[in-house]
Amino acid sequence: MALKDFALRLTHKDEGERLYAVHDIMDANIKEMIPVLIEQLEKEESQAVRDAIVSALKHMEMSITPYYERLFGLFFSPDAFLRNAAVSIFGSGKEDAVAFLTSKLDHTDREVRKLILDSLVDIGTPEAIMAIRAAIYDPAKNVQITAVEYLGRLGDREALEDMIELFRKDEEPMLRSSIVNALTEIGDSSVIKELLIILAPDGKVSDINTVLLPDVMRMVARLGNINEIRELLNSFPYQKIYARDVANFILEAVRRFPLLKDSEEVMGLMTAIINDPEVDEDIKNFCEELQNE
């Protein structure tokens, strides 16, 4: 079939015909049709055909590398589907896609830089992880937070030191929260000490920023040794807004160290939750069940 026939079928008034044109182009691996597919993706109204084009561009055996610049243009589209489509198409790429996206990481638009990270995390190769690591120093907070979150998700232990350093230098609570969460995924008990020294230099848990306290509790419960957990339990200033976090903390701590269940600290906190009239019933029930076990 001639290229112009494929192009005609792609713009046929019948939705099914357009859908099958995409299938046929994909099966025949026609390189010349790649820019036509991208163009059709931008103007196509049928969701089924749009989905099929995205799938074709992701899975065609023919390399779509020469059309990356064209595809990159979709990152600026006002249509969220097209932006996400570009993310997922780049995300199915490998080294070429990483090289191209990395070269764009200094783009002036922070939303575009964030979309680049979305693609890189999907690619997930060591080269992609390196590029994401560089983005933790991005001038935009949303990009930094995204980079930190993705490094945690990808289990990048090589980013540990950089993240702790960033935590030390930058006091923005949301960024710090994302670092604590990432370190919870990839760190070990040694990071607890380093972070607590920064957050509470005098050793008082009450000095920790209230926004960060639930994240810190989760990290200590997951990574801390029994002494660190006990220390936090002892110095924790119970307030009802933390009831759910405390319950989760106890659940994880007791799972790791069953002996803690009958400790004074755990019993005391659970009793405080049970007796608090403003705490949700499901949290109270959990504490009662644990106490009666």
Add this chain to the structure above:
Amino acid sequence: MNDYRLTPDEFQRFADLIYRRTGIKFEQKKMYFVAKRIEKRMEELNIENPLEYLRLIKFADSNGGEFQNLVNLLTVNETHFFRDFPQLQAFAEHCLVQVVENKNKKGDGTIRIWSAGCSTGEEPYTLSIILHEMLEDISAWQIEILATDIDLNALKKAEEGVYESRSVKDVPPEYISKYFIRFKDKYIIKEKVKNLVSFEHLNLFDGQAIRHKKGFDFIFCRNVLIYFDEVSRRKVVDHFYVALAKGGFIFLSSSESLSRITTAFKLKRLGGHLVYTKE
């Protein structure tokens, strides 16, 4: 009995061929399952070397008969009547009612259902029974239940319509006497149920054959897509999209999520059930 033992490399060559021709993907972890079935065919044909058997189905199987024999063994046909009752309830009490209402308004007296991957026929016959129960005057409707499968042996059994007691274990007792004839320990489907159903041999991966299927009000494709990899699954679902009429409904098994494959269908809540429809 000979011990053939497929090597991982041989397995991969078979798996690649099966995938190319049927879209069905067998991962390495399924090696034992596939190997046992290949061995069975080799024994039948008195072939001792797996590569010899591979050559046979690749180059010396002009009508595809031997490849079909292998596919018949590789597809699992475990099913029963009224499988996944809550889903059928959604079909009967909500989706069918809605389609019938729309058809009545338009003066359209047809109902078309496609049971894709019908196996030994339990699903299309279940749907036929439901239509008999739900439609006030079934004779006033022109009904077609197209039942297709890749497995010829399963289709043959489906056309016979004779079942063991385990196949009918979930059939409401009042339907047994109404829609089955009991003969010794067998359950034979009655003609009025059979009459609505037509069977066809179809490979869902055969894009050209499947493109002719259009205008269905309902498509059932339960526990079939699990055999396909991501790309083939997408293509098959695209075919279903084209084959389904606007306002029609598609049913996968409860464990399969259509929204992970395509966003083209709309998820609707009907009477407490979530169903996919084409708007």
